[in-house]
Amino acid sequence: MAVSYGRLFVGGVLLATLSCAHAQAADLERQAFKAPPLVVWNWTGLYAGAHAGATFGAADISSPYGPSIFGDQIRTPGLLLGGQVGYNWQPAGSPWVFGIEGELSWLDADGSGNCFAPNGEFTSSTCTARPQYTGTLTGRIGYALGPTGRTLLYGKGGAAFLHNRVDVTTNENFAETSAATHSSNTVWGWTVGAGIEQALSPAWSLKLEYDYRRFADFTMATPQTVTTAEDGTVTPVPASSTSIRQSTHTVKLGLNYRFGADANAAWGPGEQAMAAVTPTGDWNFEIGGRYWYSSGRFQKDVPSEHKTSTVLASRLTYANVTGHSGEIFARLDTPWLVFVKGFAGLGRITDGHMNDEDWAVKNPDTNLSGAYSNTFSNLVATNMNYQTIDIGLNLLSGPGYKVGPLVGYNRVYERYASSDCVQFATTASGICGPNVGYGPLITETDTWQSLRLGLAGDVWVTPRWRISADIAWLPYVSFTGQDNHWRQSLVAQESGTGRGVQMEAIVSYFVTPQFSVGVGARYWSMWTTAGSDIYDGTLTDRSDTYRYERFGGLFQASYKFN
Secondary structure, three states: OOOOHHHHHHHHHHHHHHHHHHHHHHHHHHHHHHOOOOOOOOOOEEEEEEEEEEEEEEEEEOOOOOOOOOOOEEEEEEEEEEEEEEEEEOOOOOOEEEEEEEEEEEEEEOEEEEEOOOOOOEOOEEEEEEEEEEEEEEEEEEEEEOOOOOEEEEEEEEEEEEEEEEEEEEOOOOOOOOOEEEEEEEEEEEEEEEEEEEEOOOOEEEEEEEEEEEEOOEEEEEOOEEEEOOOOOEEEEOOEEEEEEEEEEEEEEEEEEEOOOOOOOOOOHHHOOOOOOOOOOOOEEEEEEEEEEEEEEEEEEEEOOOOOOOOEEEEEEEEEEEEEEEEEEEEEEOOOOEEEEEEEEEEEEEEEEEEEEEEEEEOOOOOOEEEEEEEEEEEOOEEEEEEEEEEEEOOEEEOOEEEEEEEEEEEEEEEEEEOOOEEOOOOOOOOOOOOOOOOOOEEEEEEEEEEEEEEEEEEEOOOOEEEEEEEEEEEEEEEEEEEEEOOOOEEEEEEEEEEEEEEEEEEEEEOOOOEEEEEEEEEEEEEEEEEEEEEOOEEOOOOOEEEEEEEEEEEEEEEEEO
């Protein structure tokens, strides 16, 4: 049989090619097999750290003179700043983490409100609460998620304490007397909370946590006061006592260091759970749109002339001020670890209500006396806008995270307008009589500007899920406003300086490596520590106090350029 050497040559080439391909495949299988497996992180160890956050507190006050027609609760928003130390234990091979933690926090919080107002003939008081510091001792139970167990979801509970000062001062009255009582104490209670903590490296972890704290009742004396009949007859009311119960909601951002770990260490090749969607150490830019559904509050405390700031002649409270706003936001990260971020929003205030309280009012038409007047007005639609710009430094950054301090500026503009008026305390004052009608009554136009000092963090818990949060203390706040009482042709130019706190947190899901959608929450609170007003061109001799809050839900979509 004849043999074709050409066919033998082609067959030999094919055989050699298949042999080489098989050898290369075997080599690839051996290389893949030799790749180090993911190392599961263990949370066991002693740690310590610092935290900052926003707190919202409430002091509920019982009236010894009967149920009040308005008030008896003091809102105390503010800043939480402190440290924590704890120990975690995670059994080998188990995702469950058990721990104990102690926490101590300083509070920059303050609030005031009306108390002891059973009717319009009774001169009520102003109650002021100033929480000063708080602490907890809690147990923690958590569950480690992810292929390396570096994401910890946990709950906590235990004991809590709060140290604060409460002042009660009788408001302006026809007897022209003033009395006050004070209490400075520490009360114990309990706390529950939950959070998420991400191990950024073998030494550092970042957490976002919510806590609720409730404290035991305490009693304090109430000052003596008076009642005033419509004909001007003044009757003394002796001092008594009241019971006060306080509670707080706190949301905080915390950074922990694990003792015994190298502060500069990074995850090894076998410890990388995933590659960050956003590479670090390069240019990154993200831009998007956001909707903010929010509720706001503004309070103006006006003292009597030549009196301290707690002896009030009037208070205006704008509450449940609903806002709908849209905003554009952006963030730029640079190769030098510097980041710039900000947003600008524009929206409408659609509804809300206003309570106007006045004390020791004489009706000029009837000469009747009203010890306490309280009118209710609905708000009509008005405008709001706001802007924030921050610059910071990502001192901690790596695959899947970036954390760093920031400094920035915030501006808020809001306008409130009341359109009707109902008196529900005393008709003797003559305020909001039956012929008041419908139309512009009182408008308040305000601008708040503030310096921001804080911390911002972005953490990827999976390749598609990211948690972003920032907390800012406002060490300097400037307030300017204008109060128009249209029926009295009265104009008050307002100003003040103070402090505040701002915080927000957003969870984003990346539909693609560039496009994401997210939901979150935002909280703002600002208040003045020194204030003044000019009524119809005349500077008054008193110190006004102005307080502002706005909080609500965020819904956003964004696109990222790498």
